[in-house]
Amino acid sequence: MYINFNENTENSFDAIVVGSGISGGIAAKELAEKGLKVLMIERGPQNDHISSYKHALTPPWEMPHRERITNEIRERFPYMTSEGGYPVNETNDHFWMPFEESPYIREKPYDWYRGFGTGGKSLLWGRQVYRWSDLDFxxxxxxGVAIDWPIRYKDIAPWYSHVEKFAGVSGEKLGLPHLPDSEFQPPMELNCVELDLKEKIKQKYGSERIITIGRVAHLTEPTEEQQALGRASCQYRNACAKGCPYGAYFSTNAASLPAAMKTGNLTLLSNAAVSEVIFDEETQKAKGVIAIDRETKESKEFFAKVVFLNASTIGTAHIMLNSKSARFPYGLGNDSGMLGRNLMDHHSRAGAGGRVEGFTDQYYFGRRANGFFIPRYRNIGNDKRDYLRGFDYQGGASRGRGNTAGKPSFGAELKESLNEPGSWSVYMSAFGETLPYEENRMYLHETEKDPYGIPKIVFDAEIKENELKMRVDMKNDAAEILEACGVKNVFSFANEKPPLGLSKHETGTARMGHDPKTSVLNKHNQVWGCENVFVTDGAAMTSSGCVNPSLTYMALAARAADFAKNALKRGDF
Known part of the structure; x- marks a missing residue:
């Protein structure tokens, strides 16, 4: 039983935002700045900017296990530690949701990486930000794949600009039609080896394949607005996964939350797991949500005129599938049967690396938290492959430590040699687009429940023939590029069939579309049949593209918040 509070009490708001990650932070900030009283509900504990980044300034040698993962961490994160100390380790395990907090069942291998606490994965993301183009939409x-997107680039382009100016994106303008330029702050610099690779790739491939510096949500020339929030330029520490006390990279905690709090219109509720959206059969609209206190397990109702679901691609679908009513017996907005289906993620772990000769008289400044980027070039223009869509590469060149050749392998001389820079190497790994497949899904188990009495998620999704064909090029092209640039001892790699979820770019469980018979959301991110509920995280995506998706979530969230404000003004809700 849940406690039913009167709708005229302190539990009533103009808008409720479920989730405080990248898209939830933007939604809350935009709604609050438009004058709405907003309640943001976060499942995990409160993470405060700076004070919660408890290991941000701790050097590795002062950590008990030198930043490695322990057996205890492996037990709490059985799937998120599948790749050793990445991305979970002893410096940031408190930012990740333990498996026992949100257990799930794997019908097919799936790795779900879920943030825990205020900011969600905005504290932990890779910060690469790229616009989509009409090639994607x-x-x-x-x-003839799946269904058509209900929007095009022109519909979202102004909102890309809007969120980029707020978040801060550093990068280089390229003028590529299939990778539109952003509102850029000055780019970070490629190092000497990367510049050499750039020139050699240009000589070999012309304009077909290019290297640029990664486009990242890192401040390099902060604006007055960003400085007023306490944010500063990137310090080139490459310690981002521990939390950034300088606010140099974009996160909810460093940017969206303080901006929203400045309005006086935002209330943050932590340690509350939203179990379902409350649907009013009389009005045919949502009237709020039910949230369960993590400590007491007590349920409460919270009311609002509009609800924004930003609990993550999987978290949002979980809530919607559990939100059953006479009108929606199979989950909120699920007239099409598509809720929980078309689950996508980029397939990765394929690329190449090698050793670079020369450049021993050159080094680089700091520890740049960024690398180079090679935009998609397959199935563009006259290039036709035996698979659909394409992939891009992210990589970097760096120098190792220690010139120990011909020197003692122990003692003071060894220590001295390790202070010297070693040889150069280069590494690049691809991210490929995964097509939307109806049979790739998540669904609720009939009997097994999580600690809050909510049915457990079951994952039944995998990459298929199209992606497996693409992976051959992802591996071979990387080796070809490096060998063409004179890189030595080139090795290539490709996991045979990596599980979905590993790239942490999950999308598509409540897709947008033109028709409620084939989609869950309309072109404004509203739930069909319950139009005062908006879904503006990865769940809304109709396809996956091959670039990092978070910037598109942010733009969709800002666009939907503007639409919701105008709809409220019209009295639609």
Missing amino acids: EANLKE
Whole structure:
């Protein structure tokens, strides 16, 4: 039983935002700045900017296990530690949700990386930000795959600009039609080896394949607005996964939350797991949500005129599937049967590396938290492959430590040699687009429940033939590029069939579309049949593209918040 509070009490708001990650932070900030009284509900504990980054300034040698993972951490994160100390380790395990907090069942291998606490994965993301183009928005329609996106680049372009100016994006303008330029702050610099690779790739491939510096949500020339929030330029520490006390990279905690709090219109509720959206059969709208206190397990109702679901691709679908009513017996907005289906993630862990000769008289400044980027070039223009869509590469060149050749392998001389820079190497790894497949899904188990009495998620999703064909090029092209640039001892790699979830770019469980018979959301991110509920995280995506998706979530969230404000003004809700 949950406690039913009167709708005219302190539990009533203009808007409720479920989730405090990248998209939830933007939604809350935009709604609060438009004058709405907003309640943001976060499942995990409160993470305060700076004070909660308890290991941000701790050097590795002062950590008990030198930043490695322990057996205790492995037990709490059985799937998130599958790749050793990445991304979970003893410096940031408190930012990740332990398996026992949100257990799930794997019908097929799936790794779910879930943030825990205020900021969610905005404290932990890779910070690569790229715009989509109409190559992405039109692909489904042109190729007859799944359903058509209900929007095009022109619909979202102003909102890309809007969130980029707020977040801060550093990068280089390229003028590529399939990778539109952003509102950039000055780019970080490629190092000497990367510049050499750039020139050699240009000589070999012309304009077909290019290297640029990664486009990242790191401040390099903060604006007055960003400085007023206490944010500063990137310090080139490459310690981002511990939390950034300088606010140099974009996160909810460093940017969206303080901006929203400045309005006086935001209330943050932590340690509350939203179990379902409350649907009013009389009005045919949502009237709020039910949230369960993590410590007492007590349930409470919270009321609002509009609800924004930003609990993550999987978290949002989980809530919607559990939100059953006479109108929606199979989950909120699930007339199409598509809720929980079309689960996507980029397939990765394929690329190449090698040793670079020369450049021993050159080094680089700091520890740049960024690398180079090679935009997609497959299935563009005259290039036609035996698979659909394409991939991009992210990589970098760096120098190792220690010139120990011909020197003692122990003692003072060894220590001295390790202070010397070693040889150069280069490494690059691909991210490939995964097509939307109806049969790739998550669903609720009939009997097994999580600690809050909510049915457990079951994952039944995998990459298929199209992606497996693409992976051959992802591996071989990387080796070809490096060998063409004169890199030595080139090795290539490709996991045979990596599980979805590993790239942490999950999308698509409540897709947008033109028709409630084939989609869950309309072109404004509203739930079909319950239009005062908006879904503006990865769940809304109709296809996955091959670039990092978070910037698109942010733009969709800002766009939907503007629409919701105008709809409220019209009296639609």
